[in-house]
Amino acid sequence: MIPVNPPIMTCRQLVDLVSDYVEDRLPVPERLRFEEHLAVCGPCRSYFDQMRDTIRLTGELREEAIEPAVRDAAVKAFRDWKGAS
Ligand SMILES: [Zn+2]
Numbered sequence: 001m002i003p004v005n006p007p008i009m010t011c012r013q014l015v016d017l018v019s020d021y022v023e024d025r026l027p028v029p030e031r032l033r034f035e036e037h038l039a040v041c042g043p044c045r046s047y048f049d050q051m052r053d054t055i056r057l058t059g060e061l062r063e064e065a066i067e068p069a070v071r072d073a074a075v076k077a078f079r080d081w082k083g084a085s
Contacts, residue, residue, distance in 0.1 A: 009037040014044050018051045 009017075014037050020026050021034050038045050 008040070009033045011037070011041065011044055014038070014041070015047065018048055019055060021048075022052050022055050 014034060017026060017030065017034055021031065026034065038048055
């Protein structure tokens with residue numbers, strides 16, 4: 001039997017890709033697979049939320065270079081978009 005759908009991303013793969021995802025460096029197909037995994041894996045969702053906050057706090061996104069209003073709008077758009085699926 002050949003599976004119709006590609007195998008879902010593993011937890012290990014997701015962990016490896018979190019920073020790339022948060023910094024928007026993943027190609028669209030990888031982003032979709034990332035979100036597909038998040039949608040079905042609670043522990044990874046918790047991990048992702050923590051990592052996203054950590055990356056934001058440590059400044060890897062260089063948000064200090066972005067106007068706060070713009071940053072807040074971007075963060076909100078990201079959340080809305082993430083929750084829209
Ligand atoms: Zn997982």
